[in-house]
Amino acid sequence: MDCNCVSDLLLTPPVPALWTPGIAFPDWAYKPESSPGSRQIQLWHFILELLQKEEYHGVIAWQGDYGEFVIKDPDEVARLWGIRKCKPHMNYDKLSRALRYYYNKRILHKTKGKRFTYKFNFSKVVLVNYPLLDMASSPFLLTQNHFNSSSTGPDCSPVTPEALQSLFPRLPETARGGSLFERAGGPAGPEGDKLRLDAFPFLSSGAPCYSKPPSLLGPYPRNPPFDYPWGFNPYLPGAFSLNNCPKLPSSSLYPSHFYPNPLQTGLSQLPHPFSSLLPPSEAGERAGGPAGAPNGTAGGPRLCLPPYPGALSLSRTDLGNGCGGERGEALAPGGALGLGLGLGLGLGLGGVGLAGAAGRQSPSERRGAVKQDPESDSELEITDLSDCSSENEAEADFAVSKETRLSGRPLPPEAKATAALPPLSSLPCPASPHPPPSLPPSLSPALSLLDRHRETEALKSTHS
DNA sequence: AGCGGAATGA
DNA sequence: TCATTCCGCT
Numbered sequence: 050m051d052c053n054c055v056s057d058l059l060l061t062p063p064v065p066a067l068w069t070p071g072i073a074f075p076d077w078a079y080k081p082e083s084s085p086g087s088r089q090i091q092l093w094h095f096i097l098e099l100l101q102k103e104e105y106h107g108v109i110a111w112q113g114d115y116g117e118f119v120i121k122d123p124d125e126v127a128r129l130w131g132i133r134k135c136k137p138h139m140n141y142d143k144l145s146r147a148l149r150y151y152y153n154k155r156i157l158h159k160t161k162g163k164r165f166t167y168k169f170n171f172s173k174v175v176l177v178n179y180p181l182l183d184m185a186s187s188p189f190l191l192t193q194n195h196f197n198s199s200s201t202g203p204d205c206s207p208v209t210p211e212a213l214q215s216l217f218p219r220l221p222e223t224a225r226g227g228s229l230f231e232r233a234g235g236p237a238g239p240e241g242d243k244l245r246l247d248a249f250p251f252l253s254s255g256a257p258c259y260s261k262p263p264s265l266l267g268p269y270p271r272n273p274p275f276d277y278p279w280g281f282n283p284y285l286p287g288a289f290s291l292n293n294c295p296k297l298p299s300s301s302l303y304p305s306h307f308y309p310n311p312l313q314t315g316l317s318q319l320p321h322p323f324s325s326l327l328p329p330s331e332a333g334e335r336a337g338g339p340a341g342a343p344n345g346t347a348g349g350p351r352l353c354l355p356p357y358p359g360a361l362s363l364s365r366t367d368l369g370n371g372c373g374g375e376r377g378e379a380l381a382p383g384g385a386l387g388l389g390l391g392l393g394l395g396l397g398l399g400g401v402g403l404a405g406a407a408g409r410q411s412p413s414e415r416r417g418a419v420k421q422d423p424e425s426d427s428e429l430e431i432t433d434l435s436d437c438s439s440e441n442e443a444e445a446d447f448a449v450s451k452e453t454r455l456s457g458r459p460l461p462p463e464a465k466a467t468a469a470l471p472p473l474s475s476l477p478c479p480a481s482p483h484p485p486p487s488l489p490p491s492l493s494p495a496l497s498l499l500d501r502h503r504e505t506e507a508l509k510s511t512h513s
Numbered sequence: 514a515g516c517g518g519a520a521t522g523a
Numbered sequence: 524t525c526a527t528t529c530c531g532c533t
Contacts, residue, residue, distance in 0.1 A: 089523095091525070136527070142515095147526055149516065164514065 092147050093156050093169070095133055099126065113166065120165040 090098075099105040100118055109126050112119040120126050123141035131139025148167060151157035160166040 089525085134526085139527080143527060143529090145515075146517085146528080150526075152516090159515075161515095 090133065092130065092144070093151060095130055096126075096148075097169075099129065105129075113160065113163070114168060116169040116171055117160055118167060118169070119163070120167070123165055 096109065096118070099109045100111055108122040108129070109118060109120045111117065120141075123144075127139050127141040127144045130144050131137055136143075148157055149159075152159065155170050157167050157169055160168050
Protein backbone atom coordinates (compact mmCIF):
# COMPACT_ATOMS: atom_id res chain seq x y z
CA MET A 50 0.00 0.00 0.00
CA ASP A 51 1.00 3.43 -0.49
CA CYS A 52 -0.27 4.07 2.87
CA ASN A 53 2.40 5.65 4.80
CA CYS A 54 0.64 5.35 7.99
CA VAL A 55 2.94 5.01 10.75
CA SER A 56 2.46 2.68 13.48
CA ASP A 57 5.49 3.97 15.06
CA LEU A 58 4.97 7.54 14.68
CA LEU A 59 5.59 8.00 18.23
CA LEU A 60 8.98 7.96 19.53
CA THR A 61 9.64 6.86 22.92
CA PRO A 62 10.07 9.84 25.01
CA PRO A 63 12.38 10.31 27.83
CA VAL A 64 11.42 9.68 31.31
CA PRO A 65 9.93 12.46 33.17
CA ALA A 66 11.84 13.47 36.13
CA LEU A 67 8.73 13.87 38.02
CA TRP A 68 5.43 12.55 37.29
CA THR A 69 3.11 15.21 36.20
CA PRO A 70 -0.52 14.96 36.78
CA GLY A 71 -2.14 14.25 33.58
CA ILE A 72 -4.47 12.06 31.79
CA ALA A 73 -2.74 9.12 30.53
CA PHE A 74 -3.79 5.81 29.32
CA PRO A 75 -1.93 2.67 29.89
CA ASP A 76 -0.45 0.83 27.05
CA TRP A 77 -3.17 -1.65 26.96
CA ALA A 78 -5.60 1.03 26.17
CA TYR A 79 -3.99 1.19 22.82
CA LYS A 80 -3.66 -2.42 22.26
CA PRO A 81 -6.10 -3.79 19.83
CA GLU A 82 -6.54 -6.97 21.67
CA SER A 83 -7.01 -5.09 24.81
CA SER A 84 -9.70 -2.93 23.59
CA PRO A 85 -12.85 -4.91 23.34
CA GLY A 86 -14.45 -4.43 20.08
CA SER A 87 -11.73 -2.50 18.54
CA ARG A 88 -8.72 -3.75 16.83
CA GLN A 89 -7.07 -0.47 16.40
CA ILE A 90 -6.52 2.63 18.26
CA GLN A 91 -9.75 4.37 18.79
CA LEU A 92 -10.36 7.89 17.80
CA TRP A 93 -10.74 9.18 21.27
CA HIS A 94 -7.48 7.58 22.22
CA PHE A 95 -5.95 9.32 19.36
CA ILE A 96 -7.46 12.60 20.34
CA LEU A 97 -6.12 12.26 23.80
CA GLU A 98 -2.84 11.41 22.36
CA LEU A 99 -2.72 14.56 20.37
CA LEU A 100 -3.89 16.55 23.28
CA GLN A 101 -1.07 15.25 25.26
CA LYS A 102 1.50 16.38 22.83
CA GLU A 103 2.60 19.84 23.12
CA GLU A 104 3.62 19.88 19.55
CA TYR A 105 0.02 19.52 18.56
CA HIS A 106 -1.31 22.22 20.69
CA GLY A 107 -1.59 24.34 17.68
CA VAL A 108 -3.85 21.79 16.18
CA ILE A 109 -5.81 20.59 19.11
CA ALA A 110 -5.61 21.54 22.71
CA TRP A 111 -7.34 21.52 26.00
CA GLN A 112 -9.31 24.60 26.40
CA GLY A 113 -12.15 25.78 28.44
CA ASP A 114 -13.75 23.53 30.92
CA TYR A 115 -12.35 20.41 32.31
CA GLY A 116 -12.02 17.86 29.67
CA GLU A 117 -12.89 20.32 27.05
CA PHE A 118 -10.73 20.59 24.06
CA VAL A 119 -10.75 22.53 20.89
CA ILE A 120 -9.79 21.31 17.53
CA LYS A 121 -8.01 24.31 16.26
CA ASP A 122 -7.18 22.82 12.96
CA PRO A 123 -9.83 20.33 11.99
CA ASP A 124 -8.24 19.51 8.73
CA GLU A 125 -4.94 18.78 10.31
CA VAL A 126 -6.43 16.63 12.98
CA ALA A 127 -8.31 14.76 10.34
CA ARG A 128 -5.20 14.38 8.35
CA LEU A 129 -3.33 12.98 11.28
CA TRP A 130 -6.14 10.65 12.00
CA GLY A 131 -6.20 9.60 8.43
CA ILE A 132 -2.55 8.89 8.57
CA ARG A 133 -2.96 6.87 11.66
CA LYS A 134 -5.77 4.89 10.21
CA CYS A 135 -4.39 4.73 6.76
CA LYS A 136 -7.32 6.61 5.47
CA PRO A 137 -5.92 9.14 3.09
CA HIS A 138 -9.30 10.55 2.38
CA MET A 139 -10.14 11.25 5.93
CA ASN A 140 -11.45 14.68 6.58
CA TYR A 141 -12.99 16.53 9.42
CA ASP A 142 -16.47 15.75 8.30
CA LYS A 143 -15.80 12.09 8.59
CA LEU A 144 -13.80 12.41 11.70
CA SER A 145 -16.52 14.43 13.32
CA ARG A 146 -18.99 11.77 12.39
CA ALA A 147 -16.91 9.33 14.29
CA LEU A 148 -16.76 11.69 17.18
CA ARG A 149 -20.49 11.99 17.15
CA TYR A 150 -20.82 8.34 17.74
CA TYR A 151 -19.14 8.97 21.01
CA TYR A 152 -22.01 11.11 22.08
CA ASN A 153 -24.22 8.19 22.62
CA LYS A 154 -21.53 6.37 24.40
CA ARG A 155 -20.96 9.44 26.31
CA ILE A 156 -17.29 9.26 25.96
CA LEU A 157 -17.43 12.62 24.41
CA HIS A 158 -19.89 15.35 23.95
CA LYS A 159 -20.08 18.49 22.04
CA THR A 160 -19.71 21.82 23.64
CA LYS A 161 -22.46 23.73 22.11
CA GLY A 162 -21.85 27.14 20.90
CA LYS A 163 -18.18 26.57 20.55
CA ARG A 164 -16.86 25.56 17.23
CA PHE A 165 -14.83 22.44 17.09
CA THR A 166 -15.04 22.14 20.78
CA TYR A 167 -15.73 18.86 22.46
CA LYS A 168 -15.53 17.61 25.90
CA PHE A 169 -14.41 14.32 27.28
CA ASN A 170 -16.45 12.47 29.73
CA PHE A 171 -13.71 11.00 31.74
CA SER A 172 -15.76 8.74 33.82
CA LYS A 173 -16.81 6.98 30.75
CA VAL A 174 -13.36 6.86 29.50
CA VAL A 175 -12.32 5.17 32.61
CA LEU A 176 -15.04 2.66 32.47
CA VAL A 177 -14.20 1.94 28.97
CA ASN A 178 -10.70 1.25 29.90
CA TYR A 179 -11.35 -0.55 33.06
CA PRO A 180 -14.35 -2.66 32.47
CA LEU A 181 -13.12 -5.13 34.97
CA LEU A 182 -13.28 -2.50 37.52
CA ASP A 183 -16.87 -2.04 37.04
CA MET A 184 -17.83 -2.42 40.60
CA ALA A 185 -21.46 -2.40 39.97
CA SER A 186 -21.56 -6.09 39.54
CA SER A 187 -19.46 -6.83 42.48
CA PRO A 188 -21.30 -8.51 45.26
CA PHE A 189 -19.06 -6.75 47.58
CA LEU A 190 -19.98 -3.48 46.21
CA LEU A 191 -23.54 -4.27 46.14
CA THR A 192 -23.48 -4.79 49.79
CA GLN A 193 -21.18 -2.09 50.75
CA ASN A 194 -21.78 1.37 49.78
CA HIS A 195 -19.07 3.41 51.20
CA PHE A 196 -19.57 6.64 49.59
CA ASN A 197 -23.03 7.58 48.82
CA SER A 198 -25.01 7.19 51.88
CA SER A 199 -24.79 10.80 52.66
CA SER A 200 -24.45 12.05 49.22
CA THR A 201 -27.13 14.26 48.03
CA GLY A 202 -26.00 14.94 44.58
CA PRO A 203 -25.71 12.53 41.82
CA ASP A 204 -23.92 9.67 43.21
CA CYS A 205 -22.13 9.09 40.15
CA SER A 206 -20.69 12.01 38.56
CA PRO A 207 -18.19 11.83 35.87
CA VAL A 208 -14.62 11.75 36.59
CA THR A 209 -13.48 15.09 35.61
CA PRO A 210 -9.99 15.92 34.77
CA GLU A 211 -9.99 17.61 38.00
CA ALA A 212 -10.90 14.44 39.65
CA LEU A 213 -8.32 12.67 37.69
CA GLN A 214 -5.83 15.08 38.83
CA SER A 215 -6.86 14.37 42.26
CA LEU A 216 -6.50 10.77 41.67
CA PHE A 217 -3.02 11.25 40.55
CA PRO A 218 -1.60 14.10 42.42
CA ARG A 219 2.03 14.64 42.39
CA LEU A 220 3.52 11.87 44.24
CA PRO A 221 6.22 13.75 45.88
CA GLU A 222 3.57 15.49 47.78
CA THR A 223 1.73 12.50 48.77
CA ALA A 224 4.05 9.62 48.75
CA ARG A 225 5.22 9.33 52.16
CA GLY A 226 5.40 5.68 52.37
CA GLY A 227 4.27 3.89 55.38
CA SER A 228 1.48 1.56 55.83
CA LEU A 229 -1.28 1.31 53.40
CA PHE A 230 -3.68 1.65 56.15
CA GLU A 231 -4.01 3.75 59.08
CA ARG A 232 -5.87 2.83 62.11
CA ALA A 233 -8.95 4.83 62.47
CA GLY A 234 -9.10 4.26 66.09
CA GLY A 235 -11.35 1.42 65.42
CA PRO A 236 -10.69 -2.19 65.87
CA ALA A 237 -7.78 -3.74 64.24
CA GLY A 238 -8.38 -5.67 61.17
CA PRO A 239 -9.94 -4.85 57.93
CA GLU A 240 -12.77 -2.85 59.20
CA GLY A 241 -10.61 -0.98 61.53
CA ASP A 242 -8.16 0.11 59.01
CA LYS A 243 -8.46 2.76 56.50
CA LEU A 244 -6.65 3.15 53.37
CA ARG A 245 -4.11 5.78 53.65
CA LEU A 246 -4.79 8.26 51.01
CA ASP A 247 -1.29 9.33 50.90
CA ALA A 248 -0.39 5.83 50.11
CA PHE A 249 -2.59 5.95 47.10
CA PRO A 250 -1.93 9.18 45.52
CA PHE A 251 -4.38 8.47 42.86
CA LEU A 252 -7.05 8.24 45.47
CA SER A 253 -6.07 11.30 47.23
CA SER A 254 -7.71 14.59 46.93
CA GLY A 255 -4.81 16.63 47.92
CA ALA A 256 -4.14 17.74 44.48
CA PRO A 257 -4.95 21.21 43.53
CA CYS A 258 -7.69 21.85 41.15
CA TYR A 259 -6.37 22.18 37.72
CA SER A 260 -8.18 24.40 35.47
CA LYS A 261 -7.17 22.28 32.61
CA PRO A 262 -6.98 18.69 32.21
CA PRO A 263 -3.96 16.93 31.63
CA SER A 264 -0.73 18.41 31.69
CA LEU A 265 1.68 16.77 29.52
CA LEU A 266 3.30 13.75 30.69
CA GLY A 267 6.88 13.77 30.06
CA PRO A 268 8.11 11.07 27.92
CA TYR A 269 10.22 8.39 29.21
CA PRO A 270 12.11 5.53 27.87
CA ARG A 271 10.84 2.11 28.03
CA ASN A 272 11.87 -1.25 27.11
CA PRO A 273 10.87 -2.30 23.70
CA PRO A 274 9.28 -5.65 23.90
CA PHE A 275 6.92 -4.65 26.45
CA ASP A 276 3.29 -4.98 26.39
CA TYR A 277 2.01 -4.03 29.67
CA PRO A 278 3.91 -2.42 32.33
CA TRP A 279 4.76 -5.02 34.79
CA GLY A 280 2.95 -7.40 32.66
CA PHE A 281 -0.29 -6.14 33.80
CA ASN A 282 -3.15 -6.55 31.48
CA PRO A 283 -6.42 -5.65 32.98
CA TYR A 284 -8.21 -7.47 30.30
CA LEU A 285 -6.76 -10.74 31.10
CA PRO A 286 -8.62 -12.85 33.48
CA GLY A 287 -7.28 -12.53 36.87
CA ALA A 288 -5.56 -9.38 36.11
CA PHE A 289 -6.64 -8.26 39.44
CA SER A 290 -6.09 -11.43 41.16
CA LEU A 291 -4.29 -11.14 44.36
CA ASN A 292 -1.72 -13.61 43.49
CA ASN A 293 -1.24 -12.67 39.99
CA CYS A 294 -0.61 -9.11 40.22
CA PRO A 295 2.04 -7.93 37.96
CA LYS A 296 5.22 -7.28 39.60
CA LEU A 297 6.66 -3.95 40.01
CA PRO A 298 10.06 -3.99 38.59
CA SER A 299 12.47 -3.86 41.38
CA SER A 300 14.33 -1.29 39.51
CA SER A 301 11.57 0.90 38.45
CA LEU A 302 12.02 3.47 35.85
CA TYR A 303 10.55 5.87 38.18
CA PRO A 304 11.81 7.39 41.26
CA SER A 305 10.97 5.43 44.27
CA HIS A 306 8.77 8.16 45.46
CA PHE A 307 6.48 7.22 42.67
CA TYR A 308 5.86 4.07 44.45
CA PRO A 309 5.23 4.56 48.00
CA ASN A 310 5.89 1.58 50.05
CA PRO A 311 2.28 0.90 50.31
CA LEU A 312 2.02 0.30 46.70
CA GLN A 313 4.86 -2.02 46.79
CA THR A 314 3.12 -4.15 49.21
CA GLY A 315 0.58 -4.85 46.62
CA LEU A 316 -3.09 -5.26 46.90
CA SER A 317 -2.68 -8.71 48.11
CA GLN A 318 -2.09 -7.24 51.44
CA LEU A 319 -5.02 -5.02 51.40
CA PRO A 320 -7.80 -5.77 53.72
CA HIS A 321 -10.84 -7.51 52.57
CA PRO A 322 -12.40 -4.75 50.70
CA PHE A 323 -9.82 -4.85 48.08
CA SER A 324 -9.38 -8.48 48.13
CA SER A 325 -13.04 -8.85 47.73
CA LEU A 326 -12.77 -7.09 44.50
CA LEU A 327 -10.21 -9.36 43.20
CA PRO A 328 -11.20 -12.43 41.41
CA PRO A 329 -10.00 -15.41 43.29
CA SER A 330 -7.93 -17.52 41.23
CA GLU A 331 -8.49 -17.79 37.65
CA ALA A 332 -6.28 -15.76 36.12
CA GLY A 333 -3.14 -15.69 36.80
CA GLU A 334 -1.41 -17.62 34.29
CA ARG A 335 -1.81 -15.06 31.69
CA ALA A 336 -1.48 -12.19 33.93
CA GLY A 337 1.84 -11.60 32.44
CA GLY A 338 0.23 -10.37 29.36
CA PRO A 339 0.61 -11.55 25.86
CA ALA A 340 4.19 -10.86 25.60
CA GLY A 341 4.78 -12.18 28.94
CA ALA A 342 5.77 -8.80 29.98
CA PRO A 343 9.36 -9.54 29.93
CA ASN A 344 10.56 -6.64 31.76
CA GLY A 345 7.82 -6.56 34.16
CA THR A 346 8.54 -9.74 35.80
CA ALA A 347 11.71 -9.00 37.43
CA GLY A 348 11.58 -9.60 41.03
CA GLY A 349 9.82 -7.24 43.15
CA PRO A 350 6.58 -6.83 44.82
CA ARG A 351 3.58 -7.55 42.85
CA LEU A 352 1.45 -4.74 41.94
CA CYS A 353 -2.19 -5.07 41.73
CA LEU A 354 -2.87 -1.47 41.75
CA PRO A 355 -2.49 0.20 38.54
CA PRO A 356 0.88 1.42 37.98
CA TYR A 357 1.23 5.02 37.89
CA PRO A 358 -0.24 6.33 34.82
CA GLY A 359 2.67 8.42 34.10
CA ALA A 360 4.68 5.35 34.27
CA LEU A 361 2.86 3.84 31.45
CA SER A 362 3.75 4.69 28.03
CA LEU A 363 2.77 3.70 24.66
CA SER A 364 4.99 1.50 22.84
CA ARG A 365 5.07 2.15 19.30
CA THR A 366 4.01 -1.21 18.47
CA ASP A 367 1.19 -0.81 20.74
CA LEU A 368 0.11 2.28 19.07
CA GLY A 369 0.87 1.24 15.66
CA ASN A 370 -1.69 -0.30 13.58
CA GLY A 371 0.61 -1.99 11.26
CA CYS A 372 0.27 0.55 8.62
CA GLY A 373 3.87 1.12 8.55
CA GLY A 374 5.47 4.06 9.87
CA GLU A 375 6.23 7.33 8.73
CA ARG A 376 5.99 10.79 9.94
CA GLY A 377 7.84 10.94 13.06
CA GLU A 378 6.00 14.00 13.78
CA ALA A 379 2.93 12.26 14.12
CA LEU A 380 2.48 11.29 17.56
CA ALA A 381 4.85 10.61 19.99
CA PRO A 382 3.77 7.90 21.86
CA GLY A 383 3.30 9.32 24.60
CA GLY A 384 4.48 8.74 27.34
CA ALA A 385 1.49 7.79 28.32
CA LEU A 386 -1.66 9.12 28.34
CA GLY A 387 -2.95 7.83 31.12
CA LEU A 388 -5.83 6.79 32.92
CA GLY A 389 -4.01 4.21 34.66
CA LEU A 390 -5.37 1.49 36.60
CA GLY A 391 -5.17 3.89 39.25
CA LEU A 392 -7.93 5.48 37.56
CA GLY A 393 -9.62 2.33 37.24
CA LEU A 394 -9.55 1.96 40.87
CA GLY A 395 -10.04 5.54 41.25
CA LEU A 396 -13.08 5.22 39.30
CA GLY A 397 -14.24 2.48 41.24
CA LEU A 398 -13.90 4.81 43.96
CA GLY A 399 -14.76 7.33 41.57
CA GLY A 400 -17.96 5.99 40.78
CA VAL A 401 -18.26 6.70 44.25
CA GLY A 402 -15.81 8.84 45.78
CA LEU A 403 -15.22 10.98 42.92
CA ALA A 404 -18.63 11.09 42.10
CA GLY A 405 -19.60 11.59 45.44
CA ALA A 406 -17.57 14.45 45.25
CA ALA A 407 -19.34 14.61 42.39
CA GLY A 408 -22.42 15.49 43.20
CA ARG A 409 -20.33 18.32 42.60
CA GLN A 410 -20.34 19.88 39.33
CA SER A 411 -17.50 20.65 37.25
CA PRO A 412 -16.61 24.19 37.13
CA SER A 413 -18.28 24.45 33.88
CA GLU A 414 -21.48 23.22 35.23
CA ARG A 415 -21.16 25.40 38.17
CA ARG A 416 -20.63 28.31 36.03
CA GLY A 417 -23.85 27.43 34.59
CA ALA A 418 -22.39 29.03 31.68
CA VAL A 419 -23.56 29.04 28.29
CA LYS A 420 -25.85 26.33 27.62
CA GLN A 421 -28.19 24.72 29.86
CA ASP A 422 -30.41 22.95 27.57
CA PRO A 423 -31.08 19.45 28.70
CA GLU A 424 -29.38 18.10 25.74
CA SER A 425 -26.39 20.11 26.42
CA ASP A 426 -23.26 18.27 26.88
CA SER A 427 -22.82 19.99 30.09
CA GLU A 428 -25.66 18.02 31.24
CA LEU A 429 -23.94 15.02 30.21
CA GLU A 430 -22.32 14.74 33.44
CA ILE A 431 -25.65 14.15 34.85
CA THR A 432 -26.46 11.49 32.48
CA ASP A 433 -23.35 10.00 33.66
CA LEU A 434 -25.16 8.73 36.53
CA SER A 435 -25.88 5.91 34.37
CA ASP A 436 -22.26 5.41 33.95
CA CYS A 437 -22.06 4.52 37.44
CA SER A 438 -24.50 2.07 36.46
CA SER A 439 -26.82 0.85 38.86
CA GLU A 440 -26.69 -2.73 39.44
CA ASN A 441 -27.67 -4.38 36.27
CA GLU A 442 -26.96 -1.61 34.04
CA ALA A 443 -23.32 -1.70 34.32
CA GLU A 444 -22.57 -3.92 31.45
CA ALA A 445 -25.15 -2.60 29.18
CA ASP A 446 -24.05 0.84 29.66
CA PHE A 447 -22.63 1.25 26.29
CA ALA A 448 -25.48 -0.24 24.56
CA VAL A 449 -27.88 1.88 26.31
CA SER A 450 -29.48 4.47 24.25
CA LYS A 451 -29.14 8.04 25.05
CA GLU A 452 -32.78 8.34 25.62
CA THR A 453 -32.78 5.73 28.22
CA ARG A 454 -30.02 7.29 30.08
CA LEU A 455 -31.20 10.75 29.88
CA SER A 456 -34.48 9.83 31.28
CA GLY A 457 -32.97 8.29 34.27
CA ARG A 458 -33.05 10.02 37.52
CA PRO A 459 -30.33 9.77 39.99
CA LEU A 460 -30.88 6.78 42.08
CA PRO A 461 -30.90 7.10 45.74
CA PRO A 462 -27.45 6.79 47.01
CA GLU A 463 -28.20 3.56 48.63
CA ALA A 464 -29.34 2.14 45.42
CA LYS A 465 -26.16 2.65 43.73
CA ALA A 466 -23.85 -0.13 43.35
CA THR A 467 -21.17 2.22 42.49
CA ALA A 468 -19.73 2.25 45.79
CA ALA A 469 -16.57 0.76 45.51
CA LEU A 470 -13.60 -0.27 47.20
CA PRO A 471 -12.83 -0.33 50.71
CA PRO A 472 -13.49 1.86 53.55
CA LEU A 473 -11.97 4.89 52.14
CA SER A 474 -13.75 6.86 54.64
CA SER A 475 -11.16 9.44 54.56
CA LEU A 476 -11.42 9.85 50.91
CA PRO A 477 -12.31 13.38 50.25
CA CYS A 478 -13.99 14.52 47.23
CA PRO A 479 -11.31 15.17 44.79
CA ALA A 480 -13.18 17.53 42.72
CA SER A 481 -14.56 19.42 45.54
CA PRO A 482 -13.45 22.94 45.75
CA HIS A 483 -14.01 22.68 49.40
CA PRO A 484 -12.47 19.58 50.60
CA PRO A 485 -14.56 18.32 53.40
CA PRO A 486 -12.89 18.57 56.69
CA SER A 487 -11.81 15.26 57.86
CA LEU A 488 -14.85 13.74 59.24
CA PRO A 489 -14.79 11.58 62.21
CA PRO A 490 -14.91 8.03 61.13
CA SER A 491 -18.40 7.71 62.29
CA LEU A 492 -19.52 10.37 59.97
CA SER A 493 -17.70 9.23 57.06
CA PRO A 494 -19.89 8.24 54.21
CA ALA A 495 -17.30 5.90 53.06
CA LEU A 496 -17.66 3.56 55.92
CA SER A 497 -19.18 0.28 55.35
CA LEU A 498 -22.22 -0.69 57.19
CA LEU A 499 -20.16 -2.83 59.35
CA ASP A 500 -17.86 -0.02 60.09
CA ARG A 501 -20.70 2.12 61.02
CA HIS A 502 -22.26 -0.45 63.11
CA ARG A 503 -19.11 -0.96 65.00
CA GLU A 504 -18.56 2.65 65.47
CA THR A 505 -22.05 3.19 66.54
CA GLU A 506 -21.64 0.55 69.10
CA ALA A 507 -18.42 2.07 70.19
CA LEU A 508 -20.02 5.43 70.57
CA LYS A 509 -22.83 3.99 72.55
CA SER A 510 -20.52 2.38 74.94
CA THR A 511 -18.53 5.52 75.11
CA HIS A 512 -21.47 7.63 75.95
CA SER A 513 -22.79 5.24 78.44
C1' DA B 514 -20.88 23.80 11.71
C1' DG B 515 -23.14 20.19 13.36
C1' DC B 516 -26.26 16.28 13.44
C1' DG B 517 -27.65 11.64 12.70
C1' DG B 518 -29.37 7.83 9.47
C1' DA B 519 -27.89 4.33 6.44
C1' DA B 520 -24.82 1.36 4.12
C1' DT B 521 -20.57 -0.64 4.30
C1' DG B 522 -16.01 -2.34 5.67
C1' DA B 523 -12.68 -4.43 8.69
C1' DT C 524 -17.63 -2.72 17.35
C1' DC C 525 -15.82 1.00 15.52
C1' DA C 526 -15.30 3.44 12.37
C1' DT C 527 -15.71 5.21 7.24
C1' DT C 528 -18.29 7.15 3.77
C1' DC C 529 -22.12 9.49 1.95
C1' DC C 530 -25.72 12.46 2.44
C1' DG C 531 -29.77 15.25 3.60
C1' DC C 532 -31.28 18.29 7.00
C1' DT C 533 -31.04 22.20 10.36
